[in-house]
Each structure stands twice: as structure tokens, then as C-alpha cells.
Amino acid sequence: MAEIADTSIPVESEAERRRKEAYFTASQSQLIWARFRGNRSAMIALVALIAMILMGLFAPFLSPYDPTIAGRDRDYENGAPQIPRFWDENGFSLRPFIYGTARTRSIETNFRWVTTIDRADRRYLEFFVEGWEYSLIDLRLDIPGTSYDIHLRALTFDTHLFGVDAGMIHLFGTDASGKDIFGRTLHAIWTSLAVGTIGVLISFVLALVIGGVAGYFGGWLDSVIQMITDAVRTVPVIPLFMAIAAFIPQTWSSEMRFFFISCVLGLIGWPTLARRVRTHLLTERSQEYVLAAQLSGASSSHIIRRHLLPSFTSYIIVDLMISFPYMVRAETALSFIGLGLKDPVNSLGALLQNVSKADVLLNYQWYFIPVIFFIALVLAFVYVGDGLRDAADPYENLKK
Amino acid sequence: MSGKPIIAARDLAVHFPIGGGLFGPKAIVQAVEGVSLDIPKGSFFGLVGESGSGKTTLGRALLKAAPITRGQVMFDDGEVSYDLARISRREIRDYRKRAQLIFQDPYAALSPRMTVRDIIAEPIEVMGITKTREATDRRVREIAAKCRLNLEHLRRFPHAFSGGQRQRISIARALVSSPRFVVADEAVAALDVSIQADVLNLLKELKRDLGLTILFISHDLSVVAHICDRVAVMYLGRLVETAPTRALFARPRHPYTKALLSAIPSLDPDHRSSAQKLEGEIPSPTSPPPGCKFQTRCPHAIDICRREEPRLEHSDAEHDVACHRWQELAKTLSTA
């Protein structure tokens, strides 16, 4: 026993030594990741976020029906969600099934369509079924005029994850025109993410250039840029959007509208980000190690590349993460008040708009399912952003 | 310590605009004004002063890291000779190899995102001194060993090191380009006492082995007394006294130097300093008083001190003092 105990001590200290050496030679991103991983809520949010991004990315594959009017179910308008089950009073089935439905309308139902479930009619779930055709890359640019229109399609498939052997399946129910809410939700996540990405990218590029110039050169240029930034920040958002809504020609396609909205969001979103870029630069530029590089005769480009950019990429990623939900929310809010994307387009805002009718509140509560996804998406971004922010400066408590 | 000084400043002035933005500066700070100073080649030259005395700015100006408003600074290391006030861009690049800075704060001075090897290698890579990665590595290892750094640790990032070790990394970076002249700005002020002596000894060793000239800027007179062979005392942007260390500590001429010396808390609990304690504080460098800059706190100030600014003059060999009354005061002191 004593011999075993003797050998176990150096083994443990060897592991300890290696753990320490790993910490001592850990780069910034490794330290940030180690700190982020320790944050439980941020990790859960990250998993949820990745799941939702994947859902959006593979929305056509995951949704059994085309989320536009082309894929509507005429026989199941305003239909309730259909949950696949394995057993009922008629027995057990290894293959999950749903029931067939029939619609009737008579004087007894005040001439409303009433759906009845036929529990004898089992419709079995099938996987990897062939259905409507979709392209994972589907780029369509409709610039007014025809000469520059681009329509690029690639990776076209018609396989979908699941379907039923007869009729149609609607996991989240259908809306008034019989469109599948499940498919619409998945596509809407993608639309909202895309609007957010374009918006964030535009504002980020503007912020980086404007804030970067102000922060790096300073002086009177900085003062002027600060004034312009402040002026842009004072522009009231809602009236601006109403003006823009009036300006958008009715003839524009939904894609065009969508792109325009993203650009507008980006163009008004930059000042906050620019300010943060400037502040990071100002603090970083006066760091002693930057002076040390300057005293070695390092050029501006060397200092920017070697010191300034690495020092604030972590902050920039955090800022991007944090501003993302604002973009998603702004798009949603705009669409909700009718200034942004309109119903045929699948965006979370457009889906939310459907919820505002009293009829829906009373009779068709499944319209709320996209709302849950909207909340989850924003929360996931906020938590991941917070976690990153806490982890972004791994050196703060190393200083005395 | 003969021959030409490595740094010879004549009537050097550094003025800064502060505040303001679009509509011009609010005020001008005379951080350094009318400083004439010779730093002998191979010396360990101490520059002492309180906060706001302009000692850091003077050090930066000698490195061409602060704008020189007026005057002349000659650098001459035997190979090249530059006037820093009129130096060309190309010459500055060469000067950077010959004159370097060691920082005060060992935490802020090292980029947390670079390995120790990269930090030390940065100056020679930027300057293009070494051509290949191997040559760079060789030079880095050489200087790291000289600064008593563990070569195994070059892969590590600064967060793995304590203050003393970081300061040695900082020193290695300053010395990697084989400079002739090094400004050490409060290089041990942020370190613990038990570590401080180690870094001081290292600096002394490096100066001897590499034939450096070091300008050691400090607020701590006792450290300067131990490590430097010449000392200059600054007050409000002006040199008030400069002398060989021993002479300065044995016979301080300027009332401010005397006050500084007597203000150091003695390690002997029963030793109560007899000299006069200074009243008041150092005036703002944006609005310095007329005449002698020290007259607002000087116990010996008379009319002429309030009117005329004294010039630095020889008292003994190599001992200069800027005071109207130093001769009188020396007499009264020796009789007292």
C-alpha cells in the first residue's frame, strides 16, 4: 500500500504541472473559451442558439411543405397542431401516426368550418420522403429593371426529413390559408437571422471605419466624428421608419423590401457600435506595450495588425453578439407594426403580426408557437453575448 | 567617465497643449523648460523628482517619444551623432535601435496576447535586425538568458509571470536590439521590496556587461543613491541640481534637494530629521510661479527669488545648482 501511495503523489503533481503549463501557455482565445465554458447559462444558450441556426439553415429540408401559398393545405385551414403518437385505444404502433381529418360546415356550426378527427384513419409518419423541390443556395436579386437580375440556384433537392403516407402533417398547425406553421417558423428564423446578419454587418463595417478613424487619429477629426455620431443617435426611430415605409414602392418584391429593411437597420445601428470601437481603440492605443512597439519604430499598420486588432477582436465579437438581438427585435417590431416585411414573407415579425387578431387569441392559439421561438432566439443571443462579455477580458483579474 | 557625453541637451523645452478639442488647446503645460544636461557615456544617471516634475517627459524627449519644442539634444555614441530636435525619419529608425525604454508598470508594458518570445522578438523584427527566424530566436534566447529568464518559459504568455519576472521580460525587450542608451522610467517602483533589489542588481550587471548608459528615472532617492553614479534633481520642469551621487547626498546645495533628502522616512525609529519639512505642494505646470519655481515652498526665498529665475551654475567640480542663495546657505549651514 505504501508503495502505491508513494508513486501516486508524483504522478498527480506531474498532471498538476502539465495543467499549469497549459494555463501558462494558453492564448487569449483559449483563456476566453475556458472562462466561457464555466458559465452554465451561456453554454446552454450557445447550444440552443446553434440548434436554432441549424434549424434555420436546413429549414427547407426540415419542413415537409413549402411555407408559401404553394404548399398550403386546402383541407386543413386554421388547423390545430397534429402530434404524432404511438398508441391509442385502437392499439399500439411502432411507427408514429396521426389521424385523418374531415371538415364539415352546416347551420349548426354557424357556417364555420369544423374539423373532426377520424380516429380510425391512421396516417403513418415516413422519413426522408420526396416532396417539394428546394435549393439550399437560392440567390435571387431583383433590382428594379431586368438587366442585373441574378437568379442563382444550386444544391437543389426534394428530399425532406419527414412526411406522412397520406394527406399532410402539420406539427404546429396551419394558418388561415392552410400554410404549415412549422415550416413557416423555421423559414422565419432564417429570415430574421439573415436580416440581423446583414444589418449587423453593415453597421459593423461603418462602426469599424468611423470609430476606428476617430479612435486612432483622435484630435479634431475625432471631435467632428463624435458630433456626427451624436447627431445620428438623436434621430427618432419610429417616425423615420414610417417615412421609409411610405417611401418603399409597392412594386418592390419582398426580397427587395427585405434587403432594404436590413440596410436601414444597419445604417441607423452603427453609432453605438462606433462609440465602443473608438473607446476600445483609445484605451488600447495608450497602452504601454503599444508605446513600446512605437519606440521600436513600428509602423501604424504593424501596430494596428499586431496589437490593436487582436486586442479588440474579442470585444468586437461580444459587441456583435449583443447587437444581434437588437437587429432581430427591430426587424420584428417593424414587421409587427406593418412597416417591414409583409405576410407572404416568412419572418418572425410577420408571423407575430398574425397573432394580434382577436380571432386568433380565442380560437387558434397555435399561432403563438413562432412567438416562443422568437423569445428563445433573442434570449439565446443575449445569454451568449453576456457570457462572452464576461469571458472577453481574461486578463482583468491578473492585474493587481 | 571622460570623453563626449552620450546625451547632451541644451536649453531643452517640451511644451504640451492640454484640454480643448475643435477650438484649440485650453492651456499649455511647460513639462520641461530650459534643461541643459550632459549624460556621460557609460554612466548610471539618476533623474529624481516628484510627480509633476517633468522627469518622465524629459526621459521621453531624449528618446524622441515626446515632441521637442525648443533646444538641442545631441546623441553621440561614438558611431553616429544625431541632433534629436532636427533628426530625419530615416535617422529616427536607426536611433530606435540605439536608445530604448524600460517601463514602470510590468503589467501594462507587456501585451497579454503575445508569448514572451514574441514580445522580446518584436523590436528586432520590426527593425529588421535579424533576417531569419532562427537568427531572431538565437538573439532572443541570448538576451533572455542575460536577463536571467528561464528559456523554457519563452513559450508562455505574460499572465504566467509575477511582477519581477515581467520586469525582466520588459528589460530583455528593451535590450534585444543592443541599444547604447536606455531610459528606465521608474523601473522598480511597481515592484515589491524583496523583488526590487533583484531587478536593480540585474540592471547594474547589464550596464556593466553590455556597456550601457542608463538614465534611471525615479522618485525614490534611496534607490537612486544606491545604483546611480550621477544624479539630477528636477522640480516643475527645471533642473535644480546635478552632481555625482556622493557629493549630492553628502552636500546637497539646493533647498529642494535638502528637503527631499530629509523627507525620506529613516529606518531608524529614533532618528528624527532635523531639516525643515516643506510646506505646501508642487504648483501646477500650467501656471508656474514667476522667478524661481521653488520660491512658493522655499523657506529661504527672498525678493530676487520671486523675480528672477536662477540659472544652473557650477558650485564644485561637476556639481551644478540653480539657486540664487546657494553660497550664502552653504556658509550658514557649515557654521551652524
Next chain:
Amino acid sequence: MTLIKVENLTVEFGTDEGRIVAVDDVSFEIEPGKVMGLVGESGSGKSVTAKALMRLNPDNASYGPRSRITLQLDSGSVDVFSLKSTRDMRIVRGGSVSMIFQEPMASFAPAITIGSQMVEQLMLHRDMTRREARELSIEMLGRVGISEAAKRFDQYAFELSGGMRQRAMIAMALSTRPKLLIADEPTTALDVTIQAQVIDLMKDLVAEFGMGIVFITHDLGVIAQTADMVAVMYLGRIVEYGPVREVIRNPAHPYTQGLLRALPDLGDLDARLTPVPGDIPSPLERPAGCVFHTRCPRFMPGRCDAAVPGMTTVKPGHTAACFAVEDALVAA
């Protein structure tokens, strides 16, 4: 009569990286009118010790079960750790115990004038009327050497210079007539000439008010000039404790000896500076046994790294925690 008695004080911090022992089994006492110096380098736990006296440590601090701090007041003794409500804690926070900091800006609210802050504090702790409080405040400001005290009374902290701010903070801390003043590196941020002024001022005030002072600093010279008793701390432990003359002239512990040798002495310019070898270990890696053994020139393997040395009395009132000292005493 002792003013405050600290027994077996242990303070730990829970952090992401693990538990950090900041103060380990520290005991000392202070008498009224005496200055007790706590001297140590970074990580020695001197500030944490002082803050424990006022229960000012952050929430992730936990105190050891045997820790006791007893404050002796006119109205009887108070166990500081038994104070629960914020109201009770007023006794040790600004009432009978006051604190001054290294950075005076930290103790002044930036948007309130110095005067109204002092008045508010006096009304809270000493049941004074606004008028009385104002008079006393101006008197105190004058007492600490602030010229035109009535004018300064209406100024904000940022309008004063560093030395003046330090004086104003001392005036504020003393206006409630504390029994105990905790001074955390009060002169470190100041220039030497100003430091000398503040040290003189504090000595005068002790003589006048007769309160006890805990004086925390890393500077042995400042300790020599101000303290009556001194406790040398290293990595959370008191390694040597005694009257200041004794400890500085005849240091017993190898760490104290090393510190004194590392210090440049103006009396002997030729003396070589002898650093204490090695680095201060990180608080996350406290050495086992004697905390100093990793740097100690008298390290005895198998002994110093195995057991924690107890306090040995070198001379009456002068103790040191070191096995080598123990051995020498036994041999003698």
C-alpha cells in the same frame, strides 16, 4: 486595557480559481494611543486583515470559525463578528472605527461637497445638529492643516490637490472621534515631501486624540517613523511581531531580515542590495508548512515544509514564527 483584540483571524476568498487563504490565523492587539504597523508586500493579507476589523471584505470572503475580534468600548466590549444588521455595524463603520485609504478619492462621493459629507456623517454617528456638525467639521479641517477651511468646506474632493485630499480624508475620519483608526497605505500615493507632512500630522493627532491606529504599509521606513508595534506579514501570516525598535534593529525572522537587507539605506551607499531570493508565490499556491520556506536561506527540509512554526518569544513582547529561531533559543 486593550482597545481591540484580534484572535486567530482567518479569512478565505472563494474565487473561480479556487479557495484563496488571504489571512491565516492572525492574532494581535492594539492599545489606545498606540500605532500598530502592519507591514507586508503584495499578497501578504495586510489590507484584508484591516478590512476584517470593519467587516468590509467583499461577500465572497468567509471568516474562520475560531476568528474573534473584540472591540473594547466605553459601553463594554463588542464582538465584531456577532454584529448582524447594518445598523449595528455602524459601530465599527465610521463610528468607533474609521478608515482612511490610499486613494482619497475613493472615500469622497464625487458629487457631494466635502463639507456636507462630513456633516452628514457627524449627524449620523454623533447626534449633532447641523450647525454643530458644520462648526466641528470646519474646525477639524483647520486642525489637519487645511488653509481656509471654511472655503474648502464647500468644495468638492476633485478640486483639492492630492495632499489636501488626504488631509481632508483624515479630518473626516477623525471628526467622529473614533477609538480606532485604520490607515490603509495612507501615504503610498503621495510624494515624499507630502508624505512627510502627512506622517507628522498623524503623529500629532495620535498624541492629541489618543486613539489607536492600525497603520498598513509596505514601506518599512514609514513604519519605523510612525509605529510603536509592528507585525510583519507574509502570505497571510504574521511572521514577526514586536516593538518597532526591536523588530527593526534585531529582526529575528529570516523574512524580516531579508526585507531589511533588500532595502536601500542612505546611511551606507556602498552596501550591496541583497534581494530575497525567488518570487512571492501566488496565493493560489501557498506553500505548505512555513509559508516562507520556498525563499528562506535557513530552510530545513522535512521540517519547515511539513509543519507551521508557532510564535516563539525572542524577547518579552517580541515574537517570531520560525523553527530556526526556536532552535537557536533552545541552544542558548
